[in-house]
Amino acid sequence: MSNLQILPETKFSDPHRTMKGEARAWIKYQGTKTLWFNTGTLCNIECLNCYIESSPTNDRLVYLSVDDVVPYLDELDVAGEHGIEIGFTGGEPFLAPDMVAIIEAVVSRGHTALVLTNAMKPLMRKRVQSSLKALQERYNEQMRFRVSLDHYSEELHNVERGRGAFASASIGLSWLAAEGFELDLAGRTVWGESEEVSRAGYAKLIKDHKLGIDPNDTTRLVLFPEMKGTDDPPEITNACWGILDKSPADQMCSNSRMIVKRKGAGKTSVVACTLIPYDERFELGNTLEESRQSVSxxxxxxxxxxVLGGGSCSA
Known part of the structure; x- marks a missing residue:
């Protein structure tokens, strides 16, 4: 019998071994901190580098309904997981017809809703505004809106999101702030600026728009690590935790899952991460109970x- 080890042909292809034959790092599930729902990949704009390729034509993940969401809230109850952060991403969540009703289903059970939005026209429709105001009267402290503002300058934000995007988002931002909704910002680090420079730039924008956000609070102003499909990062091994002085328990997939509904699938499924909704290797079943497993x-x-960027989509 040969002792020759057959190594994977490409990086990241084998769930157990790296291309060099080292033991690949894996993450044990520790319980739910954040349960994400992707409300659909359709978006009112198409960003230059959208992590999951959302656009006005991408419907690979279809809109979620209240009926899609409620069974997972029931599962949280059964598991004794109460007061959970429930995150919503897309696409643009406020394109989903049931979005406000879904938020109500979440907050009425005592959970907190974190809605990621571009704060553009879908949010600013009169029906949406009035419905959110009605919810605010009862559940304001349980709702947070994280607005994607890729850069504090109009010029660079529009490079990523298209002409007029900054002006449109500013209207939505100002409305959310003026109405007293809990508000956060999300920027990107693609511009090559230091974090100090970026936060100083956002500080001026926050002051000018009276947003009431502490720019030095990393949970209120989130600066996401940049990712591109052409990136060639190193593979993460078990040895990396000690080398990098990081813990598996701090990674998103140790405490969060995302619900998606694929076009034509007929039912929802659970995936390991908000950033990898299409890769079938990270699909973990149709229920939260099935999904409570380790992730390579x-x-x-x-x-x-x-791991290297230290990013997390949760608050």
Whole structure:
């Protein structure tokens, strides 16, 4: 019998071994901190580098309904997981017809809703505004809106999101702030600026727009590590935790899952991460109970965004 080890042909292809034959890092599930729902990949704009390729034509993940969401809230109850952060991403969540009703289903059970939005026209429709105001009267402290503002300058934000995007988002931002909604910002680090410079720039924008956000609070102003499909990060091994002085328990997939509904699938499924909704290797079943399993870090985003970048989509 040969002792020759057959190594994977490409990086990140084997869930157990790296291309060099080292033991790949994996993450044990520790319980739910954040349960994410992707409300659909359709978006009112198309960003230059959208992590999951959302656009006005991408419907690979279809809109979620209240009926899609409620069974997972029931599962949280059964598991004794109360007061959970429930995150919503897309696409643009406020394109989903049931979005406000879904938020109400979440907050009425005592959970907190974190809605990621571009704060543009879908949010600013009169029906949406009035419905959110009605919810605010009862559940304001349980709702947070994280607005994607890729750069504090109009010029660079529009490079990523298109002409007029900054002006449109500013209207939505100002409305959310003026109405007293809990508000956060999310920027990107693609511009090559130091964090100090970026936070100083956002500080001026926050002051000018009276947003009431502490620019030095990393949970209120989140600066996400940049990722591109052409990136070639190193593979993460078990030895990396000690080398990098990081813990598996701090990675997103140790405490969060995301619910998606694929076009034509007929039912929802659970995936390991908000950033990898299409890769079937990270699909963990149709229920939260099925999804409570370990996850191997065999995707470039695991390295670029989470382990090396220190990023997390949760608040």
């Amino acid at each position: 870090l065999n995707h470039p985003y695991c390295a670029t965004f989470c």
